[in-house]
Amino acid sequence: MTHKYWLFMIALLMTLGLAVAPGATTHAADNSTTLKVGMEANNAPFNWTQTSKANGAVKIDGASGYANGYDVQMAKQIAKQIGKRLVVVKMSWNGLQPALTSGKIDAIIAGMSPTPERRKAIDFTSTYYKTKLTIIVRKNSQYAKATSLKDFKGAKITAQLNTYEYDAIDQIQGVEKQSAMDDFSAMRVALTSGVIDGYIGEIPEGITAATDNKALSYINFSQQNGFKVSADESDLAIGVRKGSTLTGGINQELAKISQAKRNRLMKWAVAHLPATSSEDGNWFTTLLKQYGGMLLQGAGMTLLISLVGTVVGFLIGLLAGIIRTIPRPSTAGKRGLRALANWLIAIYIEVFRGTPMIVQAAVVYYGAAQAFGLNMNRTLAALIIVSINTGAYISEIIRGGITAVDAGQFEAAHALGFTHLQTMLKVVLPQAIRNSLPAVTNEFIVNIKDTSVLSVISVSELFFSAETVAGQNFQFFHTYLVVSGMYLIMTFAISRLFRLVEKHMAGPISYNLAENH
């Protein structure tokens, strides 16, 4: 490797970085006939996922399941009033803001409070729900009878990552602040199992937790003994893009919905939470009956993405193999072209092998939308990312397979008058593929497992579905146990299948003598 080569690579990466850097936001979506609302669909009673469209639930865009809850009902009303069709997009909490600024969604209605930090990046409408902080505790613990923050001295307390609830922990004197957790379902499990003594949430979460789990309760602090929070934080508002034309219309509608109406809606939401799994009967059959369809759809998506990714990646690898073995042409022009092609392939491989797929996914999906206004379908983005990523690895695998083919095979083909392409297709690649097949199988299996990182762009593959299910039934161990079984079945089936293909390619051990004529 020459110095020049590396300098070029670094320059290219920096150019790419600069191209993506300006945070140009897209406004086009605001004029469309749909209102795309982002939420976790995993933050009851504000928003949750259920398996049927009962109680006015809304189909989740591009995934299985229906969303319902306070936020969904609120979004329905607003969309209807401003004359747009509501589309609910399910995504992780940390994906909400980039999705909004990159134009993947038009509004965030997800129980989000308009903190000053958030206001720097996005705009907020007026309040759509006013809340108060509480601490959710175990009923049988010493903290159940607490009335003031002072009573939580020495308690192990946590809250959700990147929220003002987590910052509020510091208001409790002498508290043992625990690391933040991802969502309420995880915190409830941590609380029931005794890992923590309590977690901070808003009153609705307290009501829901106590309704769901008889072992839990929440503390209703009085004004002076509770958390001191600014209106920015306790008031939940709807997030929209900076300077969005939607703000005015939404604020008009919000003004028409009184506080009493809001409280009634919240009570309704808590009352209509999807039933958590009943204790009667085998947990396994209950889980399958309730969520089997969702998990199977997730597995199907995982299989689709890794299959297409591996096949397309394989084709990319073969193409790279053909180009990289082109013999040195006699004219200078063609030599230059060949050198350029080899360079581009080398850069492609280094870049995509050298960065994590989760980062590539975020750059391609959110970055492309933010920088170039390129709004890609999530599944399509996932297919492209996995294909390109796999292609980089398989290119190297095929290169190894070609190197292992005897040079005499090339010579014999050339001496018979085969062109380079004919040599590769008829003689070299069939042997190189056979050499590379075990490593390609490996890539396929890695893909089955690694598609789970695509949950960052909210692709509803198996892991994303598993998170949803666990968030609903709170049976983390059981759900993930079933899901690991599903992963294992897929990977095992693939490794067996490819073993058969390898055997077939090796041909029969013995041959039959043809009859003498």
Added chain:
Amino acid sequence: MTEPIIEVQNLKKVFGDHEVLTDINLTVNAGEIVSIIGRSGSGKSTLLRNINLLEQPTSGDILFHGNSVLAPDFDITHYRAKAGMVFQSFNLFNNLTVLENVVTPQVTVLKRDPAEAKQHALELLNTVNMDPFINAKPDQLSGGQKQRVAIARAEAMDPEVLLFDEPTSALDPEMVDDVLAAMSNLAHTGLTMIIVTHEMAFARDISDRVVFMNDGVIAEEGTPEQIFNAPHEEVTQAFLKRYLNRA
């Protein structure tokens, strides 16, 4: 037949600092059988590989029917189909059966109809006694069997010239005869043959002309009688003496 088919003119080949061929001039006439003998490392194989353009000549020229094969507009693919090569290490296509090894090049390069190509292949495999093995893969054959298939494969292209690069050097002694017999059957059928070999008796019997190479140049050439019975040059005498003593 005195029409020249291949003319090598002032051919020079350098690998890095090492000059393998210094200045080769050789004319081969259509239908002629020419054997090239000489020590290992004297440049025999390199000469053959240059004629087939598996190596690019450093300088000099090679003419086929009077046309330079190095000219930019020369159809190399067609030339290679007309000038076949048989290798020391056989180089059968490992992914193909015996029959496919002989059929595929005809179909791919000559665009021959597959049925016709198969018919042709079966006839040729029959003449080298390899027809019972048409379904075998190269891995399942002995060296002598592989080389006979390789000869049939080269023949199937209906070449005007066949280049043999030490075709028996990698074989066990008992397999050599079958391969030499297959080559003898081809001689004097109008096919031009250039054979690099260490089989002196075979070279003497089959050749119209024998070329002795030493250190990258042609040291001596003549009829088999001249070279083997009355060599002029000392190097030729020394080389042949060693071979005859060994025999």
